[in-house]
Amino acid sequence: MTSDSVMSGAIAVPSVIQCEKVERRYVMGDTPVHAVRGIDLDIARGDFVAITGPSGCGKSTLLHLLGTVDIPTSGRVIVDGRDTARMSDRDATDFRLRHIGFVFQRFYLMPTLSAAENVELPLAEAGMARAERRVRVRELLGYVGLGSRLDHRPTQLSGGEQQRVAIARALANGPSLLLADEPTGELDADTGASLLELFAQLHRDGTTLVFVTHDAVVARAAKRVVRLHDGRIASDTRGAP
Amino acid sequence: MRFTLAWATLRRHPVRTSLAMLGIAVAAALLLDMVMLSTGMTTSFRSLLLTRGYQLRVAPKGTLPFDSEATITGAQAIVAALRANPSIVAVSPTLGATLSLPDSRIPSTFALGVEAAVQGDYTVEQGSDVPPPIVDTMESGTATTHAVVSATFLARSGHVIGDTISVSAGLNAQLRTAARSKRVVLTGMGRFYYIPAETPVMALPLTSVRWLLGPGYVDRMSLAMAEVRPGDSASVERARTWIATTQPRVTAISTETAIRQVEERLSYFRQLAFVLGAISLGIGFLLVTTLVTLSVNERRGEIAVLRAIGTQRIGVLQQVLLEGLMLSGAGTLAGLLLGLVTARWLNSILRDFPGLPASFDFFVWSPDAALRALLLLFVSGLLAGLLPAWRASSLPIARALREEAVG
Numbered sequence: 001m002t003s004d005s006v007m008s009g010a011i012a013v014p015s016v017i018q019c020e021k022v023e024r025r026y027v028m029g030d031t032p033v034h035a036v037r038g039i040d041l042d043i044a045r046g047d048f049v050a051i052t053g054p055s056g057c058g059k060s061t062l063l064h065l066l067g068t069v070d071i072p073t074s075g076r077v078i079v080d081g082r083d084t085a086r087m088s089d090r091d092a093t094d095f096r097l098r099h100i101g102f103v104f105q106r107f108y109l110m111p112t113l114s115a116a117e118n119v120e121l122p123l124a125e126a127g128m129a130r131a132e133r134r135v136r137v138r139e140l141l142g143y144v145g146l147g148s149r150l151d152h153r154p155t156q157l158s159g160g161e162q163q164r165v166a167i168a169r170a171l172a173n174g175p176s177l178l179l180a181d182e183p184t185g186e187l188d189a190d191t192g193a194s195l196l197e198l199f200a201q202l203h204r205d206g207t208t209l210v211f212v213t214h215d216a217v218v219a220r221a222a223k224r225v226v227r228l229h230d231g232r233i234a235s236d237t238r239g240a241p
Numbered sequence: 242m243r244f245t246l247a248w249a250t251l252r253r254h255p256v257r258t259s260l261a262m263l264g265i266a267v268a269a270a271l272l273l274d275m276v277m278l279s280t281g282m283t284t285s286f287r288s289l290l291l292t293r294g295y296q297l298r299v300a301p302k303g304t305l306p307f308d309s310e311a312t313i314t315g316a317q318a319i320v321a322a323l324r325a326n327p328s329i330v331a332v333s334p335t336l337g338a339t340l341s342l343p344d345s346r347i348p349s350t351f352a353l354g355v356e357a358a359v360q361g362d363y364t365v366e367q368g369s370d371v372p373p374p375i376v377d378t379m380e381s382g383t384a385t386t387h388a389v390v391s392a393t394f395l396a397r398s399g400h401v402i403g404d405t406i407s408v409s410a411g412l413n414a415q416l417r418t419a420a421r422s423k424r425v426v427l428t429g430m431g432r433f434y435y436i437p438a439e440t441p442v443m444a445l446p447l448t449s450v451r452w453l454l455g456p457g458y459v460d461r462m463s464l465a466m467a468e469v470r471p472g473d474s475a476s477v478e479r480a481r482t483w484i485a486t487t488q489p490r491v492t493a494i495s496t497e498t499a500i501r502q503v504e505e506r507l508s509y510f511r512q513l514a515f516v517l518g519a520i521s522l523g524i525g526f527l528l529v530t531t532l533v534t535l536s537v538n539e540r541r542g543e544i545a546v547l548r549a550i551g552t553q554r555i556g557v558l559q560q561v562l563l564e565g566l567m568l569s570g571a572g573t574l575a576g577l578l579l580g581l582v583t584a585r586w587l588n589s590i591l592r593d594f595p596g597l598p599a600s601f602d603f604f605v606w607s608p609d610a611a612l613r614a615l616l617l618l619f620v621s622g623l624l625a626g627l628l629p630a631w632r633a634s635s636l637p638i639a640r641a642l643r644e645e646a647v648g
Contacts, residue, residue, distance in 0.1 A: 069545075070638070070639035090553060090554075093551055096550065097552075098551070102546070102550055104642075110543065117245060121246070121547070124242035125242075125550075125551050125553075
């Protein structure tokens with residue numbers, strides 16, 4: 001294994017993410033938190049990774065670091081060859097817009113916008129023309145199985161459907177990396193399973209997927225499971241290819 | 242898209258947004274009214290003075306026009322001298338008096354003796370004007386004269402246009418006899434610019450009023466108005482100075498001087514308007530700041546997500562500013578309508594104050610005033626949204642997401 005590539009089966013694949021001795025400390029209220037403690041992690045392009053572990057083990061903090069919404073206290077996080085700590089806020093935001101898709105546990109859809117308008121948001125940010133956006137939105141919502149729900153507002157959609165809209169939004173600008181924080185956390189088991197099936201589909205279509213879950217059963221849907229404990233990697237296992 | 246999102250955000254809490262908009266509308270209406278009030282009186286007074294184009298008022302020395310019952314002696318010589326000045330194109334002498342009405346429902350009326358051809362005191366709205374005298378000499382008591390009267394005169398006296406009535410002067414209250422009386426045909430009804438609406442008034446030929454008041458008034462006038470050409474302020478001032486130096490018995494006041502004097506007298510109105518306007522602006526500012534701050538605080542998670550999915554800081558700043566501007570914009574438009582309605586209502590109340598000229602307005606609509614008020618509110622709305630917008634755009638994404646996850 002080299003510093004910029006990892007083994008995926010027998011073929012060397014370039015890393016999309018490299019973490020080198022990453023530490024993250026912050027203060028929550030009055031309490032100092034040492035959330036991530038010296039993590040080294042490489043994730044190959046096209047991989048499907050679950051980061052798991054108990055509550056408070058640093059999963060979400062690590063995901064934020066990988067997604068450039070946070071920077072490490074020490075160590076380096078390199079995403080698509082770029083050191084996240086050296087990016088300006090403007091660069092990091094633009095990088096997220098074009099290269100990273102985010103899915104959150106609570107969906108965070110704009111409640112007064114339709115499904116289509118929610119998906120349109122990052123496209124508009126990227127400066128895509130209105131007519132082109134409409135076509136792309138239709139395509140994305142069709143991909144996640146909501147082709148007939150374009151004009152529905154989040155309150156008119158089930159939890160699973162809302163999360164699919166959030167996934168369509170995350171995929172809007174064709175990111176090379178999709179990060180999801182407890183994506184099935186607010187869903188029932190069946191809905192969660194169908195969402196994991198959608199993730200598997202995305203993986204088959206070539207998207208690099210990293211998701212965080214505290215549920216070991218959900219984590220098994222991934223090809224690789226990184227288990228954290230107290231801010232450190234406790235285990236890193238790869239399932240069947 | 243920013244507009245869509247801003248509109249969607251405001252629609253999320255319709256009652257709260259509507260109430261805030263209403264608050265801004267009230268503040269905007271008050272601001273507009275105060276701007277209209279602070280400039281309206283001067284505008285109204287100026288247009289009142291310039292209604293018939295006379296820029297100079299000539300009053301007895303040391304007085305303001307109709308400020309006292311003083312009259313100018315040697316009136317005919319003064320008027321002739323003014324008319325001889327080539328820069329003065331029209332001179333309108335006026336003699337004011339109170340006349341008794343022995344066969345009317347009202348005991349007396351205010352009367353203006355005017356030269357109909359040059360008078361600048363009224364406009365005939367019904368019937369016809371006073372005909373010019375056939376011979377411009379002293380009248381005899383037997384000759385019937387003509388008059389234009391105000392609507393108040395007709396309403397309170399019960400007379401109609403076409404009636405012939407008696408007017409008297411020099412009434413002896415004990416003997417109930419008048420020194421002089423005259424038959425007057427009411428030829429028309431007019432709108433008198435400078436006379437309070439509640440005062441019955443009639444305009445008669447100047448010669449008739451002089452005859453009624455007696456021999457002592459043959460060569461008197463209360464006031465003369467003069468029109469100067471060209472009408473620029475330098476020419477008017479030159480004419481005023483000329484009158485001041487050549488006519489020692491009179492005081493000549495230009496429209497500008499009169500306006501300055503009125504402005505000085507009414508300066509407290511402008512100060513009050515300024516203070517109330519500033520307060521209303523402050524209220525509008527606080528309303529927008531409060532509502533937008535509240536909205537931003539409620540949406541910390543959403544804003545963090547917007548940033549996470551690629552919205553730049555400047556984008557969030559624009560987004561929140563736009564919300565503030567839409568809120569203040571909608572409130573301002575509603576306030577504009579509300580302000581016009583309340584200004585009209587307040588104007589009708591204030592105009593009923595006794596002693597004010599019928600044509601005087603307190604609130605005068607002017608696009609400039611409205612634009613000034615709108616501009617002030619626009620800037621205020623922009624500034625009001627700036628602090629919450631800056632806070633929203635500087636939100637630390639990871640921390641906001643962590644806090645949201647904790648709940």
